[in-house]
Amino acid sequence: MKNWEFVLRDYIIGRPVITIEYDEDDSTVGEIIDAHRGLLYGHMELSDEGKLTSFMVNLDEIMENNDVSLDEYEELTPDEIIGCAEDFAQEFCRDKLHFNMMTEWNGESYLIVFEAKDVALNLFLPNSGATIEINKQGFIISATLFQSYYQLSYPDIEISADDAKNILCQYPLVELGIHGDNGEMKLVYYPKRKYMTVHVDGHIVTAGDFEEQYVEAQTFGKVTVTETIEGLLGVTNDMHLVENESGRYWYKAEDDIELAEPIIRIEHSDDIQMDYESSVDWKELEEELPEKVLEEKATMFLESAVGNIHEKYLLEDQLEDEEDLDIISEEDLSEEERQFFEELEMMEDEEDFDEEDNIDFEPFTTFTFIRHHKGIRIEEYSIHVNVGVYTGIVRDCTIILPNEDELTSMDMNPVLSLEQADSLFKDQLHMKLARTSSYDDEDEEVTVYGLDYVMYFPNSRDIENIDATTGEIQYIDADILKEGD
Numbered sequence: 241m242k243n244w245e246f247v248l249r250d251y252i253i254g255r256p257v258i259t260i261e262y263d264e265d266d267s268t269v270g271e272i273i274d275a276h277r278g279l280l281y282g283h284m285e286l287s288d289e290g291k292l293t294s295f296m297v298n299l300d301e302i303m304e305n306n307d308v309s310l311d312e313y314e315e316l317t318p319d320e321i322i323g324c325a326e327d328f329a330q331e332f333c334r335d336k337l338h339f340n341m342m343t344e345w346n347g348e349s350y351l352i353v354f355e356a357k358d359v360a361l362n363l364f365l366p367n368s369g370a371t372i373e374i375n376k377q378g379f380i381i382s383a384t385l386f387q388s389y390y391q392l393s394y395p396d397i398e399i400s401a402d403d404a405k406n407i408l409c410q411y412p413l414v415e416l417g418i419h420g421d422n423g424e425m426k427l428v429y430y431p432k433r434k435y436m437t438v439h440v441d442g443h444i445v446t447a448g449d450f451e452e453q454y455v456e457a458q459t460f461g462k463v464t465v466t467e468t469i470e471g472l473l474g475v476t477n478d479m480h481l482v483e484n485e486s487g488r489y490w491y492k493a494e495d496d497i498e499l500a501e502p503i504i505r506i507e508h509s510d511d512i513q514m515d516y517e518s519s520v521d522w523k524e525l526e527e528e529l530p531e532k533v534l535e536e537k538a539t540m541f542l543e544s545a546v547g548n549i550h551e552k553y554l555l556e557d558q559l560e561d562e563e564d565l566d567i568i569s570e571e572d573l574s575e576e577e578r579q580f581f582e583e584l585e586m587m588e589d590e591e592d593f594d595e596e597d598n599i600d601f602e603p604f605t606t607f608t609f610i611r612h613h614k615g616i617r618i619e620e621y622s623i624h625v626n627v628g629v630y631t632g633i634v635r636d637c638t639i640i641l642p643n644e645d646e647l648t649s650m651d652m653n654p655v656l657s658l659e660q661a662d663s664l665f666k667d668q669l670h671m672k673l674a675r676t677s678s679y680d681d682e683d684e685e686v687t688v689y690g691l692d693y694v695m696y697f698p699n700s701r702d703i704e705n706i707d708a709t710t711g712e713i714q715y716i717d718a719d720i721l722k723e724g725d
Contacts, residue, residue, distance in 0.1 A: 244284065244292075248272065251328060251380045252281070252297055254308035260284065272297065279305055287387045292332040296382040299375070313377040318342060318350075318722060324378040325352040329370040333385055337369040344719040349375045358392055358689070363675045364724075365390065365689055390677075390687040397440045397673075397691065404438035404671040404693035411444075413669070414661050416654060418618045418647075419705055425646040427654050427708035429661035430619075437676065437692040445676075445692060457554035457610045457617075463543040472541045473504050474520035474633040487515075512641040514545065518633055522602040528629040531558060531605065537632045538607035538625040545639055549609065553623070556608040602628040604635050613647050654708035661706045664713065668703065672696050 244260050252258070256274060258281060263269040272282040282297035303309055316324070322339055329337050337354035345351045355369040368390060373381040399407070414429040437445040479490040482497060487507035491497050507515045535555075542549050604626040611621040626636040671693040678688050697703060701715040 242290065244270070245275075247331075248284065248295065251295075253299060253302055253310075253377075253379050254306040256281070256302060256306050274305065277305065289387070291334065291385070291387040293385050293387055294383070295380065295385075297380070299379065299381060310375070310377050313379075315376040316378045321350060321374055321376070321378055322352055322722070325372040325374050325380070326354065328372060328380055328383060329354045329385070332383075333370055334387055335368070338364070339724040340364055340369070341720060341724065342722040344721055345373060349373050349381055350721070356390075358675055361673070361675075361691075362725075363673065365392075365675050366677055368687070388685060388687055390689060392675075392689050393691070395440055395691055399438070399440060399442045399693075401671045401673065401693055403442070405666075405669060407438050407442060407444065408671070408695075409666050409669075412658065412662050414658070414665050414706065416616055416658065416708065417705070418613060418616050418650075420618060420620045420642055425618075425642060425650055427616075427650070427652070428705035428714075429654075429656070429658070429665070429708055430705050431665065431703060437674075437694045438671065440673075440691045440693070455556045455608075457556045457608075460539070460550055460555050462548075462550045463539045465540050465543050467537075467540055467544075469506070469516075469541060469544045472537060472544075472634045473506075473516060473518040474631070475504055479504070512643070514639045516545075516634060516637045516639075518635055519601075520631075520633060522628060522631045522633070525630050528603075529632050533632060534605050534627045534629065535607060537627050537634065541625055541634045541637065542609060542623060542639075546641070552613075553609040553611055554617070556610060558605070558607075602630060602633070602635060604628050611642065613642075613650075614652060616652075618642060656706070656708050656711050660711070661708065664706055664711065665703060668697055668713075670696050670698065 245258050248260075249255050249258055252272075257276060259273050259275045260270040261273050268286040268288065270284050270286075271280055272284060273279065274281060279301065280298075281302050283294070284292065284296075285294035287293050299310075322342060326337075326339065333354075335356045338357050340353040340355045341351075342353075343351045350373070352372045352374060353369065354372075355364040355366065357364055368386055370383060370385045372383040375381060411432075413432055415432050417428055417430040419426055419428040439445055475490055478493045480493055480495070480497065482489045482491065482502070487505060489502035489506075490504040491500055491502050503520050504518045505515070509515070535558075539549065539555075542553070546552070607625045607627065609623045609625070611618040611623070621640060621642050623639055624637065625634060627633070628635050674692060674694045675689040676692045676694070678690065704714045704716045706713050
């Protein structure tokens with residue numbers, strides 16, 4: 241077995257002496273610990289085969305306790321930073337990887353993506369390599385490495401890219417929506433998520449073939465409320481309530497309010513945003529509550545908070561598999577990016593607690609409510625209600641409401657017709673051959689890469705929306721600094 245203490249130390253600023261403490265129940269998960277003082281510096285994960293799949297360190301904690309500073313190191317050029325990340329990927333990844341993309345992240349570091357390639361067709365294989373966060377001095381902050389096996393299929397390429405575009409353009413590729421911008425509501429045309437790619441045999445691959453990127457939403461009936469918001473959050477009579485101008489906070493009766501964190505909070509940052517959180521105790525049971533019960537809890541909660549939600553919201557369908565549900569939380573991210581940000585968020589959350597704290601979160605199911613107005617969706621004001629699967633307690637929810645006056649006063653008749661907006665979109669649309677992934681029906685550990693024509697726009701400027709009044713095209717901001725060939 242590889243000596244991970246020795247290997248990973250070379251990638252940590254100051255090269256402190258470290259030890260890896262593995263989870264008692266899972267030897268593939270470990271904490272990176274200062275060998276002399278027991279300080280927590282980061283985390284790592286291994287595959288079942290002992291390959292590194294995840295690496296994260298807290299640079300601030302390491303520098304604070306090891307008399308080392310970033311000021312001692314020069315900032316590197318982009319090519320030098322890519323080289324440092326490439327050295328890391330080459331040391332720990334199974335396959336030969338190729339630089340794909342470098343993007344700026346939070347102004348202080350960069351995300352660098354490496355992928356395996358179909359050399360014969362010179363095509364990247366999505367989610368096949370490594371995503372690495374690295375700072376300007378060339379130190380790795382975190383990395384997600386994909387070590388699974390894959391297969392390449394080579395179907396006959398029966399159509400060209402131009403053919404693929406012509407096939408896709410038989411359908412309307414935009415739909416009318418409402419966009420909220422600093423409280424101002426306006427009509428826009430959004431790209432339709434139904435149509436995704438065109439297979440090399442000429443058939444359209446719709447969103448139904450990519451459940452992780454598209455979920456249907458349905459209307460629902462008027463909600464009958466039988467529980468209060470406080471009850472749904474788990475408030476009991478023996479808790480101590482503190483109220484101030486920011487909100488209401490509940491503490492355990494035995495807690496010292498000056499020192500303890502509230503176990504339930506309801507906060508309001510302004511008139512249109514409310515934050516709810518509950519960390520009351522729970523225990524794992526033999527069976528989870530039925531999904532229908534959890535859905536009733538979520539709808540009652542939102543009805544109590546907002547009112548008449550059956551007229552204002554659609555409820556997204558739940559996926560049958562819990563792992564698939566996790567995938568759709570960030571619908572515009574690839575699987576590789578999604579996992580990277582999840583692990584980064586986990587690490588940031590852990591930094592908020594002392595190492596000795598025993599934080600234990602109840603598993604939850606997320607119910608997503610999509611706001612609409614006169615049948616038009618307003619994606620920016622979607623609400624996610626997280627309900628504990630054993631207790632039925634609403635664990636977390638942020639509610640941001642649109643400006644109702646703006647909505648009711650909106651002119652719902654677009655100046656730009658659907659046909660005109662569709663034409664603007666299609667004028668900029670291109671198609672390119674790409675490898676797309678799915679799983680082997682007989683072995684879900686093996687990724688199978690097929691061939692499809694996918695949408696793309698020049699200069700990596702995907703269209704976000706088209707103003708239905710002026711025809712102005714809004715592009716998705718892309719912090720791409722450099723792309724691979």
